Amino acid sequence: NAGVTQTPKFQVLKTGQSMTLQCAQDMNHNSMYWYRQDPGMGLRLIYYSASEGTTDKGEVPNGYNVSRLNKREFSLRLESAAPSQTSVYFCAVRGAGGTYNEQFFGPGTRLTVL
């Protein structure tokens, strides 16, 4: 039972390159989230998906797109990477039942854009 997994763990891109960050969960929960974390800025919501087939913008969606491929997977795409997108990206899953208000985080992807 891995919970929430993210790939890759580390990535270096050049300005203008594209890439997709992958997130998968084995918790069978509906809501999934993408955050970025920058020094001194806390966690900021990029996009979220309340259920399979739906996605919504968060606080900082510009420069990103998402796909909720199925209940398990939620991917984040950078079409044309910029240095301002250098950050640590976390995928999270909202709990259900007794943990419905808890966010379970993946291990993160550390992205550097040169």
Place this chain on the structure above:
Amino acid sequence: QKEVEQNSGPLSVPEGAIASLNCTYSDRGSQSFFWYRQYSGKSPELIMFIYSNGDKEDGRFTAQLNKASQYVSLLIRDSQPSDSATYLCAVNMEGSYIPTFGRGTSLIVHP
């Protein structure tokens, strides 16, 4: 803009002391409050949540909520070096189940 504010620290306390971490929020209608711990290079993990005014205790941790003053705090008793981490306050604003996170307070517990 609905906000959650924390002092970034670092807060430095000696081993065995009580560490007190504070958080204020702007939305008076907020209903749910959380404390996440994040070790350096790791992802956040939930350690406490509180929904009602007053204190909630779990082991060495106590969360305190005062809705009238719009603040929530986390007390860590008998602090240990292993408690050294960044503590993130998160608040579900009125009508939302998505938490707004503060910037975090760095805690250092020195032997």
